[in-house]
Amino acid sequence: MAKFIIEGKQKLSGEIEVYGAKNAAIKMIAGACLFSGKTVLENVPDILDIQKIITILEFFGVRFLRNGHTLEIDTSNMTLGDPDPKLVGEIRASIVLVGPLLSRFGKVKIPHPGGCMIGSRPIDLHIKAFKDLSVKVIENNKFYQFEAPVNLSENKTSQVNFKKISVTGTENILLYASNLENQDTIITNAAIEPEVIDLIKFLKTAGAEIAVSKREISIKGKKNLSPVRYRVMPDRIEAGTFAILAAATKSDLKILNLVPNHLESLLDKFKIMGIQFEINDNSLYIKTSPDFQAISINTGEYPDFPTDLQPPMGILLTQAQGRSMIKENIFDHRLEYLKQLEKMGAKIDLIDTKQAEITGPAKLSGIKLDSLDLRAGATLLIAGLVASGTTEINNAENIDRGYEKIEDRLKRIGAKIKRVL
Numbered sequence: 001m002a003k004f005i006i007e008g009k010q011k012l013s014g015e016i017e018v019y020g021a022k023n024a025a026i027k028m029i030a031g032a033c034l035f036s037g038k039t040v041l042e043n044v045p046d047i048l049d050i051q052k053i054i055t056i057l058e059f060f061g062v063r064f065l066r067n068g069h070t071l072e073i074d075t076s077n078m079t080l081g082d083p084d085p086k087l088v089g090e091i092r093a094s095i096v097l098v099g100p101l102l103s104r105f106g107k108v109k110i111p112h113p114g115g116c117m118i119g120s121r122p123i124d125l126h127i128k129a130f131k132d133l134s135v136k137v138i139e140n141n142k143f144y145q146f147e148a149p150v151n152l153s154e155n156k157t158s159q160v161n162f163k164k165i166s167v168t169g170t171e172n173i174l175l176y177a178s179n180l181e182n183q184d185t186i187i188t189n190a191a192i193e194p195e196v197i198d199l200i201k202f203l204k205t206a207g208a209e210i211a212v213s214k215r216e217i218s219i220k221g222k223k224n225l226s227p228v229r230y231r232v233m234p235d236r237i238e239a240g241t242f243a244i245l246a247a248a249t250k251s252d253l254k255i256l257n258l259v260p261n262h263l264e265s266l267l268d269k270f271k272i273m274g275i276q277f278e279i280n281d282n283s284l285y286i287k288t289s290p291d292f293q294a295i296s297i298n299t300g301e302y303p304d305f306p307t308d309l310q311p312p313m314g315i316l317l318t319q320a321q322g323r324s325m326i327k328e329n330i331f332d333h334r335l336e337y338l339k340q341l342e343k344m345g346a347k348i349d350l351i352d353t354k355q356a357e358i359t360g361p362a363k364l365s366g367i368k369l370d371s372l373d374l375r376a377g378a379t380l381l382i383a384g385l386v387a388s389g390t391t392e393i394n395n396a397e398n399i400d401r402g403y404e405k406i407e408d409r410l411k412r413i414g415a416k417i418k419r420v421l
């Protein structure tokens, strides 16, 4: 287990680049399995979660060649494999292999997918959605088996309605239904996160016919989708994490290679708080704002405030003037990191598992902590940079899941951080 050691209170400045979106790239790697041949993805971050999905797919005979941020995926010799259940259990995104593998092989058996420990993470919405498309699903306590229907009547239209919006649920059905010849599928109450829209663009480049209108996605299934070359969108959560890092450490920082529209809900909050920023095409300049005001955060599905930026926002609110509120509406247990900030000196009132009040500004002091999950880990990194003294963060691997070589990038803007193995 690696750890990060941070000396806080350094002045940060300069430029930091945002890499490709984890939660888009993983789904496109899965999408490449829909067709036989070589797909090339550009702007793929070199992070643990991507390495894990690659290792899982190697069990299926998929071959990968990485050159920097360009990833070639060769599915020519793909067969139905039997992935290591432990590995599948480590990443939630392994669930999106079901759609492409089912489409390509007619059946797939997969162990229960895992991911960050941020609340119960069932897959009932995925199962119900596949059943709506006449897929047979057999469950036991170790794995799920999905079997595609053999004789589908021509030109059928099926409807999948999500009773609760699910990002990977929507993506799984998109991946499966795009490749169903002569079958039309309409998804209602669909997720429209930018990563879902980027996956749709990827599939359309491969020849799929997909239309989006508000929360309804219509798919005209076709065979003969073909391998493509595609550039993954910038990671909006990484961009937001860096913007919050700049504001929390009261730094002047230019964040490069992002899509400003994707950060609208965060920047709206910055405006109200009095955090100064400037947008230029695909960069965001956060200016030193000595004082900023408390605010309420309510997480929700896009375009509302993203749950993945809620923990980084939590550390920012410890430095705001007055009483802030956080309400987490997506996951049941995503406020645990607040207990750690409290140990550093933050003034937190944890009302229940989904709501908290934060009073600022608080003086934070460095201590030894464990990174609980990916975004909570990134939050502790920011906390360590805000705090006085030394902060030690165990389980650096949780942060490596989603942020590539984070210590090198932070060092380049003036942070004092080292990784200890």
Ligand code: EPZ
Binding pocket: 023, 092, 093, 116, 119, 120, 121, 122, 123, 124, 125, 126, 127, 164, 165, 166, 167, 168, 169, 191, 193, 307, 308, 330, 331, 332, 374, 375, 402
């Ligand atoms: C995706 O998770 C992301 N992961 C998460 O990113 C992100 O936090 C989340 O969407 C919300 O934006 C990937 O894309 C790999 P959901 P996903 O299905 O798809 C409940 C990160 O830090 N639900 O949209 O798993 C669920 O419990 C992360 O990068 C069911 O009840 O999230 C939650 O309350 C972590 N049954 C809500 O729906 C199901 O079958 C939304 O979850 C599925 C989900």
